[in-house]
Amino acid sequence: MKRFAVTAFGRPLCALVEDDPVPRGSEVLLDLERCGVCHTDLHLREGHYDLGGGRRLSLADRGVTPPVTLGHEILGRIAAAGPEAGEVGIGRRVLVFPWIGCGTCHRCLAGEENLCAAGRCLGVHRPGGFAEKVVVPHPRYLIDVEGLDPSAAATLACSGLTAYSALRKVGGDPARDWLLLIGAGGLGQSALRLARALGHTRIAVADTAPDKRARALALGADLVLDPADPGARTALLGLETGLAAAIDFVGNAETTRFAIDTLRRGGRSITVGMFGGEISLSLPLLPLRALTLTGSYVGNLGELRDLVALVKTHGLTLVETETLPLAQAEEAMRRLEAGAVAGRLVLSNRS
Numbered sequence: 067m068k069r070f071a072v073t074a075f076g077r078p079l080c081a082l083v084e085d086d087p088v089p090r091g092s093e094v095l096l097d098l099e100r101c102g103v104c105h106t107d108l109h110l111r112e113g114h115y116d117l118g119g120g121r122r123l124s125l126a127d128r129g130v131t132p133p134v135t136l137g138h139e140i141l142g143r144i145a146a147a148g149p150e151a152g153e154v155g156i157g158r159r160v161l162v163f164p165w166i167g168c169g170t171c172h173r174c175l176a177g178e179e180n181l182c183a184a185g186r187c188l189g190v191h192r193p194g195g196f197a198e199k200v201v202v203p204h205p206r207y208l209i210d211v212e213g214l215d216p217s218a219a220a221t222l223a224c225s226g227l228t229a230y231s232a233l234r235k236v237g238g239d240p241a242r243d244w245l246l247l248i249g250a251g252g253l254g255q256s257a258l259r260l261a262r263a264l265g266h267t268r269i270a271v272a273d274t275a276p277d278k279r280a281r282a283l284a285l286g287a288d289l290v291l292d293p294a295d296p297g298a299r300t301a302l303l304g305l306e307t308g309l310a311a312a313i314d315f316v317g318n319a320e321t322t323r324f325a326i327d328t329l330r331r332g333g334r335s336i337t338v339g340m341f342g343g344e345i346s347l348s349l350p351l352l353p354l355r356a357l358t359l360t361g362s363y364v365g366n367l368g369e370l371r372d373l374v375a376l377v378k379t380h381g382l383t384l385v386e387t388e389t390l391p392l393a394q395a396e397e398a399m400r401r402l403e404a405g406a407v408a409g410r411l412v413l414s415n416r417s
């Protein structure tokens with residue numbers, strides 16, 4: 067089989083050819099059909115995140131060492147299974163939950179494997195979906211997606227799940243409270259569609275790009291704002307019930323400040339994006355305004371199952387996808403890096 071891997075950080079992906087893996091124990095082998103291409107893949111190829119102030123978070127220091135077969139939005143058909151996997155349904159089309167933990171710590175036992183400190187995520191620590199075959203350690207990470215468009219379904223494992231898990235942290239009353247989504251790119255648009263399906267009726271969307279604001283309006287945003295416009299803060303501060311929560315899909319100093327400045331008392335800011343940077347914060351404001359500043363990182367297995375059910379029930383398409391052959395993995399990465407992507411790029415190993 068062929069796989070596309072980072073063999074040295076900062077370098078283009080390399081095509082590696084090797085024997086097909088043989089599933090052992092509880093492992094399941096998938097024939098890849100689709101794998102989404104994510105900004106996280108760009109960070110993984112570069113080997114670091116920008117922490118602001120010239121500092122970097124090195125992936126090598128976090129146990130990520132080349133070769134890394136990228137790709138964590140994996141959808142495929144079950145080809146084979148190890149002797150302890152049980153009845154898995156050979157030939158079944160499944161979506162993979164990639165945010166796998168150690169399986170034994172308190173976080174993992176509580177069903178929050180995505181927060182495990184010793185994660186064994188597919189496409190990060192274990193070989194991912196930029197490959198013709200993928201080994202999944204246990205059938206419990208497989209979710210039935212028969213009937214869904216395979217390219218769109220693949221993106222649920224990261225971009226869809228990230229938006230959904232952030233929305234689950236909003237709390238409050240979705241029919242009354244104002245929710246602000248910062249950034250109307252792929253994740254923001256997914257969140258907007260999901261928020262409506264979850265019953266949110268007061269949704270504001272902030273983006274500096276006029277075309278993205280127009281898109282958000284077309285998708286049902288109740289209010290769109292340009293955060294660079296001084297009137298945007300005034301508009302949010304003047305909302306009758308105030309701004310209850312903000313989800314920041316950009317995550318730089320300006321967007322974080324924008325959320326903190328416009329939340330009502332008791333408001334909640336949820337950072338998802340990792341554009342990078344840092345802010346200084348007047349600490350007395352946290353208790354005086356009873357603010358909650360929190361982060362959200364992908365989501366857990368239960369949330370992915372709930373998300374797939376929600377998408378099936380409402381017939382939702384969260385993000386537009388463009389499908390390319392698996393062999394164009396490096397080209398897809400370059401296009402994403404250049405920002406020349408309207409929706410989500412998805413690699414395909416079948417026509």
Ligand SMILES: [Zn+2]
Nearest residue numbers: 104106224225
């Ligand atoms: Zn991702």
Ligand SMILES: [Zn+2]
Nearest residue numbers: 168171174182
């Ligand atoms: Zn764990």
